[in-house]
Amino acid sequence: MKKLVTLVAATAILAGTAATAQDYKKEIKARQGLMQVIALNLGTLGAMAKGQMEYDAAVATAAGESLQGVSMVHFASLFPEGSDGGMIDGTTAKDTIAGDVDGFNAKWEAFGLAATKAATEAGNGQEAVGPILGALGATCSDCHKSFRIPQ
Amino acid sequence: MSKFLKLLIPAAIVAAGVGWVATAPQTVASDAFADATGDVERGKQVFTAAGCASCHAAPGASGADKLVLSGGQEFPSPFGTFIAPNISPDAQRGIGDWQMRDLANALLHGVSPEGQHYYPAFPFTSYARMDDRDIVDLWAYMQTLPPSSDASQDHNVGFPFNIRRALGGWKMLFLNTDWVMDGNDLGPDLTRGRYLVEALGHCAECHTPRNVLGGLDRGQWMAGAPDPSGTGTIPALTPDKLTWSAQDIAYYLETGFTPDFDSAGGHMANVVANTGQLSSEDRAAIAAYVKALPMPDTADAG
Known part of the structure; x- marks a missing residue:
């Protein structure tokens, strides 16, 4: 029993050390990757809204569904305490995320609602895309305003 | 050289160099804006373009609350922390007891109804280029906003920057209403x-x-x-x-x-x-x- 406790303790220490040594590289990579997926799909919708790309209902719907898919990731879990831009380089996450998980989740849910609307309505025609982007963009900047360090 | 001296010397130069008279607040003519009537809808556009609510709404306000100009947002700077005042139409705590020319003096000269200089955290250095008509319309629109009874807070600014009269010297040096992008045929x-x-x-x-x-x-x-x-x-x-x-x-x-x-x-x-x-x-x-x-x-x- 004593051996087991020692082993667990040692493992815990090792795991803790490992997390520090990695500087949350995996979490940062994952959350920045999700942001990239969002940006790419917004780019598709944006190009159609601006008339730079011909409107295609199937492509627009796919972009909306991808956004909805991203919104289903439990995003706050990718921002453990200590993985913010105040502690480490290469991220602009604020330390307030870990301190206000409920507030952060509320903003992520707002994005989820807008993304769900995008998935169901982006196929309704070119004129539907602008307002969808407007609603999505409001949730982006609202969250960035609170939880991202200005660049 | 101590930090204190570094701050004190430029302030002393400004204060001594330009003198007491030169630092007196300037104002628009006393009969200016007396008869003007503003267009509320147009004033709303001016208000939006000038971004008044971005600084004068309460911290974290959203939606319709952004039009309650109760103040309270803090603006840290190398000179201290400025706190946006209540500019809602409340007669006691806001600017409800102002005349239109008081708003004009604030925007064009950075001067309060009591004849004090405002700190340039309030961007009168830009607003000084405003058209009179926009000021008249803005005034009309601001009357329609909801009053707030929140008291304005004092700025947290240390010596020597808390000597408001010295801002008269600052204005002589830096309040320049010429267009930066010049040319008449733009x-x-x-x-x-x-x-x-x-x-x-x-x-x-x-x-x-x-x-x-x-x-x-x-x-x-x-x-x-x-x-x-x-x-x-x-x-x-x-x-x-x-x-x-x-x-x-x-x-x-x-x-x-x-x-x-x-x-x-x-x-x-x-x-x-x-x-x-x-x-x-x-x-x-x-x-x-x-x-x-x-x-x-x-x-x-x-």
């Missing part, structure tokens, strides 16, 4: 864009670097600057740094999306919330102005 788009950027939008207040006394460096107009709060930088809009097309800029001001579909954050998110409500012609005019910005002076770069 055309309607650029002329409108210049008005929106240099007067109402007061873009340069953040996007242009300041000298040690807090005056804007016109040779580095819109060349980017450290964030006055001490962390981060405010990006350059000059052609050596900003490569977006005019359409990209207008779209960003409408939606907050960059060409890479990143989105505006920080204080710029507030700005976009305003520019998104302007007409597409006004956004295009701002974009035209930004694209017409010259390269910053290289001599005093760095």
Whole structure:
């Protein structure tokens, strides 16, 4: 029993050390990757809204569904305490995320609602895309305003 | 040299150099604006373009609450922390007891109804270029906003910057109402864009670097600057740094999306919330102005 406790303790220490040594590289990579997926799909919708790309209902719907898919990731879990831009380089996450998980989740849910609307309505025609982007963009900047360090 | 002396010496030079008389607050003529009647709808556009609510709404206000101008937002700077006052139409705590010419004095001269200088955290250095008609309309619109009984808080500014009279000297040095983008034949788009950027939008207040006394460096107009709060930088809009097309800029001001579909954050998110409500012609005019910005002076770069 004593051996087991020692082993667990040692493992815990090792795991803790490992997390520090990695500087949350995996979490940062994952959350920045999700942001990239969002940006790419917004780019598709944006190009159609601006008339730079011909409107295609199937492509627009796919972009909306991808956004909805991203919104289903439990995003706050990718921002453990200590993985913010105040502690480490290469991220602009604020330390307030870990301190206000409920507030952060509320903003992520707002994005989820807008993304769900995008998935169901982006196929309704070119004129539907602008307002969808407007609603999505409001949730982006609202969250960035609170939880991202200005660049 | 101690930090205290470093601060004291420039203040002493300013105070002694320009003298007491020269620092007296200037005002508009006492009968100015007496008979004017404003257009509320137009005033709302002026209010939006000037971004009044971005600073004078309560901290964290959203939706309709952004029109309650109770003040309270803090603006840290190298000179101390400024706290936006209540400018709602409440007669006791706001500006409900003002006359229209009091607003004109505030905007055009940075002077309060009591004849005190305002700190340039309030961007009268830009608003001083406003058209009289816009002030009249803005006044009419501001009367329609909900009153707030929240008391304005004192700025947290230490000696010597708490000597308001010295701001008269500051104004002599740095309150320059000449257009920065000069020329009489700019055309309607650029002329409108210049008005929106240099007067109402007061873009340069953040996007242009300041000298040690807090005056804007016109040779580095819109060349980017450290964030006055001490962390981060405010990006350059000059052609050596900003490569977006005019359409990209207008779209960003409408939606907050960059060409890479990143989105505006920080204080710029507030700005976009305003520019998104302007007409597409006004956004295009701002974009035209930004694209017409010259390269910053290289001599005093760095």
